[in-house]
Amino acid sequence: MDVSPARSNRMLEAADWQAPDWQAPDWQAPAGAAMVNALSVDVEDYYHVWALSGAYPRDSWHLPERRVDASTRRLLALFERAGVKATFFVLGVVAEEFPDLVREIARGGHEVASHGYGHQKVFELTPEAFTEDLRRTKDLLEELAGRAVIGYRAPSFSICERTPWAYECLVETGHHYSSSLHPIAHDHYGAPDHPRHPVRCQQTGLLEIPVAVVERFGKRLSCGGGGFFRLLPYAWSRMNIARLNRLDGLPATFYLHPWEVDPGQPVAERLPARARLRHYSRLSAMEGKLERLLRDFAWDRIDRRYGLVHTPAVQVDNAPAAAPRLAATA
Template sequence: MLSHKGPIVRNAMTIDVEDYFQVSAFAAHIARDSWDSQPCRVERNIARILALLDEHHTHATFFTLGWIAERYPQLVRAIVDNGHELASHGYGHQRASDLTPEQFRADITRAKGLLEDIGGVAVRGYRAPSFSIGSRNLWALETLREAGHSYSSSIYPVVHDHYGMPEAPRFAFRPLNDDLQEFPPSTVHLFGRNLPAGGGGYFRLMPYALSRWLMRRVNNTDGEPCMFYFHPWEIDPEQPRQTGIGFKTRFRHYVNLDRMEGRIAHLLRDFQWDRVDRVFMKDAA
């Protein structure tokens, strides 16, 4: 059994602020121009997450869509007022790999400006929707740097059918050999491959004890902090159910939604957590 004794490691807790109808897997089923007519549930879910974090005296980083910020500015202010880090998830949840360089620049610039104007704080971090920066569009990192971002959490070093760059480093690195830093979601290297240990659907699917073991291995064997992520819709089993979607998409999206909030609470008790900038950025206050 892997021991969890030793120095306490602070890990990075992150939330990708988007609503259920904006996930990439539903893009072919829910038209983008219908988003404003969809029942929006992100406000109530973020309120629950803020209360949960406050209960456990935890601060986190919220990678927030500009589309959400524009329509729910009070949500952005609540994130900042509660001491959390405000970061960017782009404007319209379009995968970076689907955008031209000009479109990508416009998307991240629009989102960063909106978030900073509403939140009244500098936005240093960015996470691409669906971790959609990889070997084929590394140019996006230079664009992020030029737009004023200090770090990204957009490259997932795993094999996946929709994203992933398995050859990328598992821990923090400087992909451009300059100021921009990349902080990948956590993985554990076992059996010759990187196994996801950083949250999302994997966390909902795996037994909690296995997820905890993987994260403790990152802390104790690798001596590194974990980068964990989840979405507001993942704690919302009552969200509107989509029809006409395939079995794989349905399973990935809806599996164990009713258990997620309880598992997050366990996670907040079992590990030490903080904002990305405080965990990884040496110059953060």
């Protein structure tokens, strides 16, 4: 795929995006089978979280207790029990410190993808620095996993109107897709006007796969995981993922973090009340909710679910009814 060496600074507009071929047979749910959704994990430790940056500034990251290895392996065990494969977006700093963890993810049949090197937001980087970040992380992960890394998720969903060059950088560095947009209004991130379904950027050909969102009561509401899944009752997520599958005919792209299944993590002092509530609430309930989610819906890696590699249909018991044929509706 050829990309102009001169990156455009023009803002991306609606006309720059096109829906991919939603009629491809492998993307449909056969009669009697469940709609297959996409499961992902952002592999970072608790002190990497932007909301806790006041307690854990970047220049002190060498000090906190490391917990990401154990908590990620806890997720690997949970997925193994459920018979589920997922995409793991791994930070480069985590891969350097825990190389055997990346190898274990790959040996388990999961997709290894990039979360960038040091959890810097894309809009805080220049195009040149972002490209170097992408290359450094991709090379490291490919060496450890022994396979190509084609996926990327921006820290804090930080690809936005301020980074019109980001997709060109991703294509230049050999990435095939991004899952870096959360199409809702939010105080930390969000692209509320972006399509809710996967779309291909006409400028670059890169596929953008947004986190799951439904439209209800005239508003966009997240059902794609993270704090929304952990803080709200499980019935909320189950209802809205089922709605997305059945009524919209769309798979859900869901995400979580290893620290969300680690209720024993250190509690930072002097945090704003909102940050404390968002980060520490209901950590002890998260693993049980995940087990229910994995039973109630069918899941697979992002690359297989969205046709970047072939995957057979998945049949699960107790799943919501088969969805209609997928349609490119926002």
